[in-house]
Amino acid sequence: MNExxxxxxxxxxVSGAVPVSGPEPAPERRIGVYVCHCGxxxxxxxxxxxxxxxxQGEPGVVVARTAMFTCSDATQQxxxxxxxxxxLDGLVVASCSPKLHTITFRDAARRAGLNPYQYTQxxxxxxxxxxxxxxxxxxxxxATHLVRAGIARTALTRPLQPLVVKTLPKALVxxxxxxxxxxxxxxxxxxxxxxxxxxxxxLGGWVRNFGPMYPKDKTGRELIDQLLAEIREHENIxxxxxxxxxxxxxxxxxxxxxLRVDEQPGQTIQAEVGSVIVATGFxxxxxxxxxxxxxxxxxxxxPEFKQLIDAATGPLTYHDRPVRGIAYVYCVGSRQSPxxxxxxxxxxxxxxxxxxxxxxxxxxxxxxxxxxxxxxxMRTYGQHELLYSRSRERGxxxxxxxxxxPPVVEKDDATGRLRVTVRDLLAAGEExxxxxDLVVLVTGMVPRAxxxxxxxxxxxxxxxxxxxxxxxxxxxxxxxxxxxxxxxTCQSPKTSAESVASGLAAVxxxxxxxxxxxxxxxxxxxxxxxxxxxxxxxxxxTCPYGAISQxxxxxxxxxxxxxxxxxxxxxxxxxxxxxxxxxxxxxSAQVMSMIDSLVEAx
Numbered sequence: 001m002n003e004x005x006x007x008x009x010x011x012x013x014v015s016g017a018v019p020v021s022g023p024e025p026a027p028e029r030r031i032g033v034y035v036c037h038c039g040x041x042x043x044x045x046x047x048x049x050x051x052x053x054x055x056q057g058e059p060g061v062v063v064a065r066t067a068m069f070t071c072s073d074a075t076q077q078x079x080x081x082x083x084x085x086x087x088l089d090g091l092v093v094a095s096c097s098p099k100l101h102t103i104t105f106r107d108a109a110r111r112a113g114l115n116p117y118q119y120t121q122x123x124x125x126x127x128x129x130x131x132x133x134x135x136x137x138x139x140x141x142x143a144t145h146l147v148r149a150g151i152a153r154t155a156l157t158r159p160l161q162p163l164v165v166k167t168l169p170k171a172l173v174x175x176x177x178x179x180x181x182x183x184x185x186x187x188x189x190x191x192x193x194x195x196x197x198x199x200x201x202x203l204g205g206w207v208r209n210f211g212p213m214y215p216k217d218k219t220g221r222e223l224i225d226q227l228l229a230e231i232r233e234h235e236n237i238x239x240x241x242x243x244x245x246x247x248x249x250x251x252x253x254x255x256x257x258x259l260r261v262d263e264q265p266g267q268t269i270q271a272e273v274g275s276v277i278v279a280t281g282f283x284x285x286x287x288x289x290x291x292x293x294x295x296x297x298x299x300x301x302x303p304e305f306k307q308l309i310d311a312a313t314g315p316l317t318y319h320d321r322p323v324r325g326i327a328y329v330y331c332v333g334s335r336q337s338p339x340x341x342x343x344x345x346x347x348x349x350x351x352x353x354x355x356x357x358x359x360x361x362x363x364x365x366x367x368x369x370x371x372x373x374x375x376x377x378m379r380t381y382g383q384h385e386l387l388y389s390r391s392r393e394r395g396x397x398x399x400x401x402x403x404x405x406p407p408v409v410e411k412d413d414a415t416g417r418l419r420v421t422v423r424d425l426l427a428a429g430e431e432x433x434x435x436x437d438l439v440v441l442v443t444g445m446v447p448r449a450x451x452x453x454x455x456x457x458x459x460x461x462x463x464x465x466x467x468x469x470x471x472x473x474x475x476x477x478x479x480x481x482x483x484x485x486x487x488x489t490c491q492s493p494k495t496s497a498e499s500v501a502s503g504l505a506a507v508x509x510x511x512x513x514x515x516x517x518x519x520x521x522x523x524x525x526x527x528x529x530x531x532x533x534x535x536x537x538x539x540x541x542t543c544p545y546g547a548i549s550q551x552x553x554x555x556x557x558x559x560x561x562x563x564x565x566x567x568x569x570x571x572x573x574x575x576x577x578x579x580x581x582x583x584x585x586x587x588s589a590q591v592m593s594m595i596d597s598l599v600e601a602x
Contacts (some may be wrong), residue, residue: 014484018443029060029155031070032088032235033147034079036070036095038125043156045129047140052295058151061193062086071101076108083112090154094122094147115159117523118583120151141234150596156590162520165564167253168274170224174245175279177205178496179488181227181502182279188236190507192514193269196231196239197259203228203241205281207496211310213386214357241268247456247543248276248544251564252482253519273482274514276457279499280450282489285333285344285443292329293409298353298418300439301332302351305440306358306414318438323369325422325436326362328355329407336443337403346464348444348493353384355442356391357514363394371396372434374407374422398423399432409439445493457484458545480567482521485509524585526573532580533558539572539581548572 035051037043048066056064063082067075070093082088091114093105106116124143128186169192173184176198184194202208203224206419210220229247231237242262250256255276259269284303288293294301298318300308309316316323330352336343352375373396375433380388392398399422401407412435420434447465454461460480462468467486470478477485485506486501513519526547535557540548547565551558559580570583582588 015466026230029090030062030086030088031058031060031090031092031151031154032063032079032082032093033061033065033151034070034075034085034094035064035124035143035147036093037066037068038095038129039069039181042095042125042129044556045133045136045139046124046143047136048143050140050149051124051144055147055151058148060071060155062153064089065389066273070095071104071564076104078095079105079108080112083114088112088114089118090157091119092122092141092147092150092154093119094124094150095563097123098123098362100474104475107330109250117160118154118157120150120154120157122146124558126542133602145598148597152593152597153586153590154594156587158583160523160602162519163525163563164520164521165251165253167514167517167518167519168272170271170273171197171510171514172197172255172271172273172276173279174258174276175205175488175490176200176239176241177279177281177488177499178207178223178227179281179503180205180222180279181231182500183279183487184237185227185230185234185443186504188234188509189512190511190515192236194237194509195244195257195259196305197243198239198241199244199280201242203231203239209304211311212361213496214353215383228462243269245276245336245456251562253513253564255483261475268483274279275485275510277487277503278453278457278459278489278490279483279486279503279506280448280453282445282493283448285348285446287332287441287443290439292332292407293411293418294441295413295440296439297417300438301439301441301443302355302358303443305438309358309361309365312365317367321437322367322369323429323436324436325370325372325417326359326373326433326438326440327374327407327409327418327436328359328440328442329409329420330373330378330442331356332441333445333446335376344444344446346465346493347379349379349381350493351442351444351496352379353381353495355440356380356384358440359396360387360391360394369482370436372436374420375400378401398426401590402424402429426547428458431563445489448490450490457481459484464492470504477502477509482520483513494500521564522568523563523585524568525563526561526568526581526583528559528561529580529582530555530558532578534578534580535559538577542571542575543591544569544571561593 019210035048037048052066063086071431093108102121105119107121109116126137139220168392171187171192172195173180174197184196187194207220208224212219226542240259240261244260244530245257246260247258253274255273257271257273267377289295293299322528334344362369362512405423407420410419417435417437418439423431458481460468467490469476477487487503487506539559545565545567548559573581573583581588
């Protein structure tokens with residue numbers, strides 16, 4: 001550790017966190033302001049030089065600069081140098097969403113010897129340039145106001161230290177599919193005890209029932225049996241099947257979970273864990289009766305077709321009749337029209353590859369089968385492109401249809417076979433009628449119903465119904481609930497390989513916390529002034545995280561906040577009639593100073 005890093009006070013326990021009650025200090029501040037071009041994302045619509053001109057005269061500002069990319073290593077080093085050379089005690093970066101680079105600039109401040117909680121990030125990309133592309137002058141004016149407000153907040157910041165909590169070297173993995181099994185093994189291999197909970201009577205999930213899988217043609221059953229053999233030999237893994245997580249209490253790093261086991265009616269199992277990895281998987285889309293002919297004899301979903309070919313030992317048959325022609329209709333249950341109630345507008349991404357691979361498996365069964373792939377867009381990405389090329393080389397026909405003219409599937413009474421009618425864009429929109437024995441609806445993934453689990457863990461759910469991560473690139477397996485991670489297809493449609501990769505990412509995040517025995521949390525949490533609080537309970541009723549409780553002492557009842565549970569949302573602050581609650585880092589004084597600066601600017 002260098003001298004600058006040693007200059008930053010070491011983290012202190014929760015009980016030793018710096019209080020923020022009382023008057024805010026008003027020393028002469030030295031603040032640096034940096035406005036980002038974001039490679040044109042901001043500067044194409046916001047005049048960043050004008051923003052600098054508008055704020056460099058603000059009280060306390062001693063440095064005001066622009067940068068093409070403030071998040072770049074070069075600019076970060078310039079910021080570090082400015083902090084050290086000009087003795088800055090406050091930092092404002094006007095760039096993109098705080099979700100992206102808050103940690104980046106906090107780390108830069110820390111490297112320079114500046115307390116990282118004396119930094120403010122102002123969002124002028126999403127809130128100015130992207131929101132007002134039709135009004136550059138207005139976007140520039142708004143950006144200037146927002147930066148002034150950020151300066152005002154920074155002027156009232158004071159050094160804060162992370163909250164330090166102890167963590168248990170135990171983890172709960174919810175879901176016994178291939179993602180959960182692989183995550184449990186990885187955790188156990190590095191010395192973390194694992195409780196593996198599966199809702200079904202048997203481990204393995206979807207993959208357990210799969211036949212040969214790409215690229216090595218090993219069956220799903222072989223893959224699962226290999227993982228189960230390793231799990232049985234591992235003393236660090238405890239497995240509960242026919243079991244569900246029904247409640248969670250405690251705080252980050254020290255959760256108490258309750259499991260309900262169906263084989264023990266009326267009984268529950270208690271366990272203490274440091275973190276939770278959720279890998280509950282997906283459900284396959286179930287078409288509505290009549291949707292692309294679903295309900296007609298010979299119209300199957302992709303999972304049903306997979307079962308048919310995996311069970312075949314010779315040329316493919318259906319109801320004891322040889323199959324001579326198959327039509328695959330893609331994007332069933334995915335990329336649906338927004339006008340459709342409950343539409344799934346996302347791409348399930350795995351289905352194209354799965355359908356093409358199934359068609360190649362059909363060819364291996366023996367007899368010649370004419371195969372027709374009816375698609376809107378083909379997404380066999382990466383190494384899966386080889387499957388697509390191989391399928392075409394072996395005689396499969398690919399026909400592309402428009403969004404507004406989907407294929408029509410009907411029963412041909414004259415022949416007893418199915419008939420698919422489609423307009424092929426690759427043939428100038430010519431209408432084609434295809435007689436086939438089977439129609440395979442290439443169905444996508446949909447979220448699995450997990451209402452009880454969502455309530456127990458307070459899991460965030462996205463608009464698509466899948467569990468939602470903090471950021472898809474920077475924090476892809478973390479949720480807003482500290483110590484609760486998501487992995488695999490409960491998060492979004494994925495292939496089995498992608499699911500395992502995300503499970504291992506969750507393992508890495510878990511291990512980085514649990515192996516150290518302690519973790520640091522943001523100190524930007526609510527605090528209670530015991531001299532002001534008269535305990536009315538309104539704050540407790542408001543808190544969605546159960547962080548507020550009632551404390552009785554000789555001086556009377558008052559509210560007390562579990563800082564490890566508090567998420568700093570601030571919802572309790574305006575509910576207090578005595579104004580006894582404040583929020584570290586966003587105190588009432590800081591918020592009012594931001595408002596005042598905006599009013600003055602207007």
